[in-house]
Amino acid sequence: MIGRILVIARNTLLEAVRQKVLNVLLLFGLVMIAASSYFSQVAIDQQIKFVKDFGCGAIGLIGVCIAILSVAQLLPQELHNRTIYTILAKPVRRSEFLLGKFVGVVLLLTLSVALMSIAFAAVLWWQETQGLAAVQADYVHTPGWGKSPELTNMYQHDVAQIVNQVRDPQMVEAILLIFAKLVMAAAMAMLVSTFSTSFIFTVITTCGIYLIGHMESAARDVWLSHGAQATFGQGLFLEMLSLLVPDMNSFTIVDEILDGNVVPWWHTWNLLGYSAVYTGVLLALSELIFEFREI
Amino acid sequence: MDSPVFAAETLGLTKRYPLAWKRRVVVALNKLDLQVRPGEVFGLLGPNGSGKSTTIKLLLGLIRPNEGEARIFGLGPDDLEARRRIGFLPENPYFYGFLTGDETLQFFGKLCGLRGAKLTARINELIDLVSLQNGRERPLRSYSKGMLQRIGLAQAMIHDPDLLFLDEPTAGVDPQGSAQIRDLILRLKKMGKTVIFSSHLLEQVQEVADRVAIFSLGRKVLEGSLDDLLTEKEATLVSVPGELTDARRDELERLLAQSGFTGANVQFSRPRLSLEQLYLRTVEAERQP
Ligand SMILES: Nc1ncnc2c1ncn2[C@@H]1O[C@H](COP(=O)(O)OP(=O)(O)OP(=O)(O)O)[C@@H](O)[C@H]1O
Ligand SMILES: [Mg+2]
Numbered sequence A: 001m002i003g004r005i006l007v008i009a010r011n012t013l014l015e016a017v018r019q020k021v022l023n024v025l026l027l028f029g030l031v032m033i034a035a036s037s038y039f040s041q042v043a044i045d046q047q048i049k050f051v052k053d054f055g056c057g058a059i060g061l062i063g064v065c066i067a068i069l070s071v072a073q074l075l076p077q078e079l080h081n082r083t084i085y086t087i088l089a090k091p092v093r094r095s096e097f098l099l100g101k102f103v104g105v106v107l108l109l110t111l112s113v114a115l116m117s118i119a120f121a122a123v124l125w126w127q128e129t130q131g132l133a134a135v136q137a138d139y140v141h142t143p144g145w146g147k148s149p150e151l152t153n154m155y156q157h158d159v160a161q162i163v164n165q166v167r168d169p170q171m172v173e174a175i176l177l178i179f180a181k182l183v184m185a186a187a188m189a190m191l192v193s194t195f196s197t198s199f200i201f202t203v204i205t206t207c208g209i210y211l212i213g214h215m216e217s218a219a220r221d222v223w224l225s226h227g228a229q230a231t232f233g234q235g236l237f238l239e240m241l242s243l244l245v246p247d248m249n250s251f252t253i254v255d256e257i258l259d260g261n262v263v264p265w266w267h268t269w270n271l272l273g274y275s276a277v278y279t280g281v282l283l284a285l286s287e288l289i290f291e292f293r294e295i
Numbered sequence B: 001m002d003s004p005v006f007a008a009e010t011l012g013l014t015k016r017y018p019l020a021w022k023r024r025v026v027v028a029l030n031k032l033d034l035q036v037r038p039g040e041v042f043g044l045l046g047p048n049g050s051g052k053s054t055t056i057k058l059l060l061g062l063i064r065p066n067e068g069e070a071r072i073f074g075l076g077p078d079d080l081e082a083r084r085r086i087g088f089l090p091e092n093p094y095f096y097g098f099l100t101g102d103e104t105l106q107f108f109g110k111l112c113g114l115r116g117a118k119l120t121a122r123i124n125e126l127i128d129l130v131s132l133q134n135g136r137e138r139p140l141r142s143y144s145k146g147m148l149q150r151i152g153l154a155q156a157m158i159h160d161p162d163l164l165f166l167d168e169p170t171a172g173v174d175p176q177g178s179a180q181i182r183d184l185i186l187r188l189k190k191m192g193k194t195v196i197f198s199s200h201l202l203e204q205v206q207e208v209a210d211r212v213a214i215f216s217l218g219r220k221v222l223e224g225s226l227d228d229l230l231t232e233k234e235a236t237l238v239s240v241p242g243e244l245t246d247a248r249r250d251e252l253e254r255l256l257a258q259s260g261f262t263g264a265n266v267q268f269s270r271p272r273l274s275l276e277q278l279y280l281r282t283v284e285a286e287r288q289p
Helices: A002-018 A020-038 A044-081 A083-088 A094-140 A149-166 A170-195 A199-226 A232-244 A248-258 A265-292 B052-060 B080-084 B101-111 B116-129 B145-157 B175-190 B202-208 B246-257 B275-287
Strands: B008-019 B024-036 B041-045 B067-072 B086-089 B163-167 B194-198 B211-216 B219-225 B237-239 B267-269
Touching: A002 A020, A002 A094, A002 B101, A020 A044, A020 A094, A044 A083, A044 A094, A044 A149, A044 A170, A044 A199, A044 A248, A083 A094, A083 B052, A083 B101, A094 A149, A094 A170, A094 A265, A170 A199, A170 A248, A170 A265, A199 A232, A199 A248, A248 A265, B008 B052, B024 B052, B024 B067, B024 B219, B041 B052, B041 B175, B041 B202, B052 B067, B052 B086, B052 B163, B052 B194, B080 B086, B086 B145, B101 B116, B101 B145, B116 B145, B145 B163, B145 B175, B175 B194, B175 B202, B202 B275, B211 B275, B219 B275
Parallel strands: B041 B194, B041 B211, B086 B163, B163 B194
Antiparallel strands: B008 B024, B008 B067, B211 B219, B237 B267
């Protein structure tokens, strides 16, 4: 069973890689990340923060495009080309087929995020070199350089600040969280595509759900802050919503990380666990619908 | 019967498709009862849209019936054990255009649980069998229609199934290729495999099928062995060796009138309809009322 799922997953990844559209999207992401360092800021720490924001933003944005678009075209293409008939005529269960497809997309996302992260790391490293060179140039021309230990201390402090900002281990958390978010988006698209009849419908509906997921907690905040208590109707609505739509807003702690605040690992693990559970639920629902769907 | 279990069997199998925009339904298949014995070559005939492909897809469990049931070797079509024993060539086969011929067979072989040297050997064997040496390294998107049909056949046989469903196996294949496919079906039959196929090429069906069923508008309107169906029971054909001159014919008629037709050279056989004649007759009769 695992074997068949992996065969289908591998094939899905191969298809995505050989389809140049996604490559172009990925290239676009890499260019975006690389280009971020050309928007110069006055202060070095601001410049580095900008590159980080931009890089994570690009990974998230391109990633979500890859996730939703590649899932949305999976089933329509299989159905249209009738390739699904040949596969399901083999000793392959429908659930294995769907899961294989999903794992393929997750592999694709892993590959994309990894590539973009490498580009991201390279740009950050370059920023660090630039920053350090600038700091050194500053201090070398300061009178008293090399003689005053105070100045040396200041210099070392500045260098450490840049290095710490660039080599923030919390960036790993940030990337992991972004990845979890992408996997959830893919699972949402998968669920929608099992009852959707067209690519466009899947894309638009999934984007809608994704956005609602981001606004969910905002609605909660607004309603709860006004009259202390939400009305019964509002409360019910929020409960339903949070059951149906994952709360994407909790992923804004990525912004905290980017702001340089400490986000403990347990918080990250919690969120990763949350998205794993949600992904599982979405997939189980997809399997259920797909099992009874007319193909 | 020789074997109690049918290779494929349907009981009152019915499939309706709703036409959403018109509140009507298409009855694609109407209460089909069909029994195919192991080792038989069974032909499904009928005009376009008469339910041949629907029958095959129902037997494969690709679509689900509204009524009735389909069985493969006594098992439900969703049963993986049943699926292990069947191979399928869909009509107008279309595979992943980005895979080469070899990769396609590897993919389907692995789905069937084949691996390593065994799979490689099987692929070589099948490539030879369907004469697709020139397509091994090429992506399927560059294949011609007939080449797709050939890779489709190879794919259907990769796990050496006992029962093959071939939906229009010769569509789009050149004459040489369709002769090869005919020979292949005959070879499969010799190996004891069961083949259920649909085709519009009646001459070919006549050459390979043991039994046929003719469909019209979702109903099976005729079924039987070709020997039974194509033998005219109301007449007898007299055949004699050599050329028959007018004089000799008169003589023969006189002789026959006296009904003294003995002698080793005089042979009697029954004239046969061609399958084409039978088919047209059946389908026309269906259209009348
Ligand atoms: N997915 C579908 N939705 C609606 N109607 C369908 C669908 N699939 C098949 N049909 C209808 O079912 C009927 C039988 O179709 P089927 O494909 O079995 O015909 P066929 O005998 O294989 O014809 P052909 O010789 O053209 O291949 C047709 O009227 C067809 O329009
Ligand atoms: Mg057909």
